[in-house]
Amino acid sequence: MPYFCPVRKVCLYILIIFIWAESTSFDQLLKLPVLFEHFKEHQLKNRNVDLLEFLAMHYWGQDMDDTDNDRDMQLPFKKVNINTHYILFARFTQAPRIIAAEQTVSRTFTIYKDQYHPDPNLTSPFRPPCA
Template sequence: MRKASTIFFLVLFVLAQTELHQLMKLPVLIEHFIEHRQLNSSITLLDFLKEHYQGHTVMDNDYQRDMQLPFKTADCLTAISFVFEEPVSIEFEQQVAEIRKEYNLHKGSFSSSQALHSIFQPPRHA
């Protein structure tokens, strides 16, 4: 449900804020091409597109119909403003806290030679 609503709102935003909503007028383009084809059967799609989109717009009998074609008029006005500010530099003072702890793991009367002497002894005969 969330995915579907996200896609819906994304499509709604794109169609409202860009000229992509002009693509919804493609059926009008096809119908108008068929109308021209009925008047002149030798006209190709490329000739039709050149006539209606390349160069100066001709004020002929079907001018109102020509203006209904996609991308003939711009009806999407979107004002987008960007604000650029001077970057602010923030400096932090690095403070190093040093903690010294001394641990005495050995007793003062501890002798390492005595410990080794009691652990490592030669083998005994039975």
């Protein structure tokens, strides 16, 4: 088993976290403060709105007609964009060598015979009726 120094191990974990965060919607969790700020804005308009009603209104049901659609679209998981970019780096200890190999192909081909074509009268769409 190869020996990994602690710095390499930490760098590897950080790299894995960055790749995971880029290929998932992890960045949407960073928008949670916007969710709570918008909840406070709704509570200023209507004191009876609790958190569950707020979530149901914005995610599972019909939103109030309060002309704040731009603010609603800033909430987490309203618009999810996932862009994935995978790059593979290979480090070689030696330069790879390409070895050309001679290859001979020997095949026997049959002589063309007319018997391989079907009868055109049998494949024609306009045929005489069969009895």
